[in-house]
Amino acid sequence: xxxxxxxxxxxxxxxxxxxxxxxxxxxxxxxxxxxxxxxxxxxxxxxxxxxxxxxxxxxxxxxxxxxxxxxxxxxxxxxxxxxxxxxxxxxxxxxxxxxxxxxxxxxxxxxxxxxxxxxxxxxxxxxxxxxxxxxxxxxxxxxxxxxxxxxxxxxxxxxxxxxxxxxxxxxxxxxxxxxxxxxxxxxxxxxxxxxxxxxxxxxxxxxxxxxxxxxxxxxxxxxxxxxxxxxxxxxxxxxxxxxxxxxxxxxxxxxxxxxxxxxxxxxxxxxxxxxxxxxxxxxxxxxxxxxxxxxxxxxxxxxxxxxxxxxxxxxxxxxxxxxxxxxxxxxxxxxxxxxxxxxxxxxxxxxxxxxxxxxxxxxxxxxxxxxxxxxxxxxxxxxxxxxxxxxxxxxxxxxxxxxxxxxxxxxxxxxxxxxxxxxxxx
Numbered sequence: 001x002x003x004x005x006x007x008x009x010x011x012x013x014x015x016x017x018x019x020x021x022x023x024x025x026x027x028x029x030x031x032x033x034x035x036x037x038x039x040x041x042x043x044x045x046x047x048x049x050x051x052x053x054x055x056x057x058x059x060x061x062x063x064x065x066x067x068x069x070x071x072x073x074x075x076x077x078x079x080x081x082x083x084x085x086x087x088x089x090x091x092x093x094x095x096x097x098x099x100x101x102x103x104x105x106x107x108x109x110x111x112x113x114x115x116x117x118x119x120x121x122x123x124x125x126x127x128x129x130x131x132x133x134x135x136x137x138x139x140x141x142x143x144x145x146x147x148x149x150x151x152x153x154x155x156x157x158x159x160x161x162x163x164x165x166x167x168x169x170x171x172x173x174x175x176x177x178x179x180x181x182x183x184x185x186x187x188x189x190x191x192x193x194x195x196x197x198x199x200x201x202x203x204x205x206x207x208x209x210x211x212x213x214x215x216x217x218x219x220x221x222x223x224x225x226x227x228x229x230x231x232x233x234x235x236x237x238x239x240x241x242x243x244x245x246x247x248x249x250x251x252x253x254x255x256x257x258x259x260x261x262x263x264x265x266x267x268x269x270x271x272x273x274x275x276x277x278x279x280x281x282x283x284x285x286x287x288x289x290x291x292x293x294x295x296x297x298x299x300x301x302x303x304x305x306x307x308x309x310x311x312x313x314x315x316x317x318x319x320x321x322x323x324x325x326x327x328x329x330x331x332x333x334x335x336x337x338x339x340x341x342x343x344x345x346x347x348x349x350x351x352x353x354x355x356x357x358x359x360x361x362x363x364x365x366x367x368x369x370x371x372x373x374x375x376x377x378x379x380x381x382x383x384x385x386x387x388x389x390x391x392x393x394x395x396x397x398x399x400x401x402x403x404x405x406x407x408x409x410x411x412x413x414x415x416x417x418x419x420x421x422x423x424x425x426x
Contacts, residue, residue, distance in 0.1 A: 021412075059209070077308055077378065078196075078402045078418040083422060084367040088320045090337065091360045096109040096307070098353050105315050107355065110304040112260050113184070115297060116252040120244055122234020122294040129192035132228030133285055134163075134221050135299065136187050136203060142182040142216035144173040154206040155187060155219055159198055162190040162206065163225070165281075166184035166297040170351045171217070183350060184222065186283050188300070193230040200224060226287070227297070229252075233288035245284050250297045253277045255301035267309050278349055303349040305341075305357075309334065316363060327395050328368040332426070367395035371420045378411045380416055 030236075096105040136155065140147055153165045165185045172181030189196035203219035236244075257275055264270050279300035287295045316330050341347070342356040377389050386401055403411070412418055 013228065015193070017288040020158055020351070023360050027364040031291045037190040052152045063402060070333070075408065075412060076419065077404070077411050078419045079374075079375075079421070080400045081369055081376075081396055081420060081422045082398045083283050083369055083424060084397045086321070086365045087362050087424060089362050090281045090316065090320055092316070092319050093358050094315065095354065095356045095358070096305075097167075098128065100308070106141075106174065106308070106309060107291050108306040109352065110260050110263070110306055111301060111349075112256050112263075112304075113299070113301045114252055114256050114259075115299040116255070117294050117295060117297045118244060118248055119289070119295050120236065120240065122288060122292050123237055123240075124228070125232045126235045127231065128229065128233045128235065128287070130227055130233075130287070131192045132189040132194075132196035132198070132225050133166075133283065133299075134187050134198075134225035135184060135219045135223065136163075136219040137182050137184050138203075138205075138219040139180040139215065140168070140173055142213050144175075146173050147213075147217065149170045149205070149294050154190070154354070157198070157201040157203050159201055161196055161198075163187040163196070163203070163311075164190060168348075172351075177206040183299075185350075187225070189225070189228055192228060194228045195270045196225065196228040200227045227285040229288060232241045234292050234294055236286055237295050241286070242251050244296050245298060248284075248296065249279055250301070251299050252298060253302065260302055260304050266339060268306045269309050269312060269335055270304050271335065271337065274341065276303045276341075276344065276349060277301075280304060280426060299348075305355065306338075316359070317365060321365065322364075325394070328370075330368060331407050332367055333361075333364050366424060369393070369395050369420075370421045372423065375418045375420055377417045379415060383411070 011083070020251075024242055036266070052122040060088055067169050094105060096107045098109060100106040110187060149165060149168065151165060151168045155163045156164065157163055165187055167185060169183050169185045171183050174180055176385060198221075199300065200223065201222045203221070205217045205219070208214040218299045253308060256277065260275065272381075277300050285297045286341050287297065289295060313331050313334065316331065316334075340358045340360075342358070347355075374389075374393065377392070381389065384404060386399075390396055390399055
């Protein structure tokens with residue numbers, strides 16, 4: 001019997017193979033190996049720490065060295081000084097002479113002249129006679145001795161007319177360098193009228209005619225000679241004259257005071273009460289105009305007494321400071337002191353040689369510190385000697401010291417490394 005081939009075929013069941021997982025079992029270290037590994041780790045860690053500390057140490061040393069070097073580079077001393085100050089009431093009578101070459105207190109006389117005009121309405125017309133006026137400089141080339149000329153001394157002008165001086169004067173003698181002595185004085189015409197009005201003239205002293213002095217004393221006018229008039233003119237009342245002259249005097253004094261103040265040399269003091277305006281009544285003129293108005297003119301000279309500030313400060317210090325040792329001082333408010341001139345009504349300012357005056361107020365006296373000497377005394381000295389050095393300076397009230405670097409115990413050996421700041425009060 002034939003075999004059924006199909007029956008002989010056996011169906012084989014196939015299955016999907018499972019993946020093989022291989023597990024690798026790590027073997028644990030032995031205790032001995034663990035200890036060795038820990039030792040190695042600790043050694044590495046310790047080595048890293050040491051390297052880090054070593055780096056920090058080197059950096060710190062470098063910074064300290066740098067700071068140390070900079071401290072020497074910028075080392076020095078700074079001293080802030082407060083000078084000695086005193087306010088002492090002053091009420092002293094003083095005297096001064098007009099000669100700075102002689103020891104003692106002296107003064108210089110500042111002189112400035114000017115004039116002021118004003119046109120006013122005149123009153124009723126009357127016959128008037130007005131004499132021309134002017135100013136001259138009289139010169140003495142005769143001798144070194146001074147020459148006194150009385151009031152109304154006659155001067156003969158180069159126009160042939162006679163004029164007279166309006167006050168008594170003293171003409172100085174020839175100076176040491178051969179320059180003729182001179183003095184200014186007002187003049188007026190011998191007669192009224194316009195014919196005495198003139199441009200600048202030369203003059204001789206009429207009373208010296210026929211003597212050796214005639215050619216050696218001479219005069220020259222400063223500006224024109226004006227104001228002469230004779231005829232009918234509006235008349236200004238006495239009250240109006242007083243009022244207008246008072247106004248013009250105040251205006252002229254303010255103008256000349258400003259001029260003289262602006263010209264004060266450095267280092268000199270001009271007290272506000274040491275200025276005097278000299279206006280003689282003869283230097284006031286009333287000149288009529290054709291329109292019925294009157295031109296009022298006054299001429300004056302302002303005198304100011306100038307004092308050398310250093311000399312005056314020393315004199316004040318000597319008079320009011322007990323046991324004054326001659327230390328250098330200054331008085332910032334010296335110009336605020338009150339000046340009063342004695343016998344000012346009887347003084348002839350033009351030929352004044354000496355004055356008596358008083359000063360009052362409360363001067364603020366400030367001692368000056370010799371910074372150069374003070375620094376020199378500090379060089380190379382110990383810090384503990386600072387107060388001993390200060391005691392040698394009565395001009396110093398207090399002082400504050402700062403040494404750099406802070407650990408230094410002595411002053412630098414170079415003056416350029418010591419800074420002194422003096423706080424002078426204003």
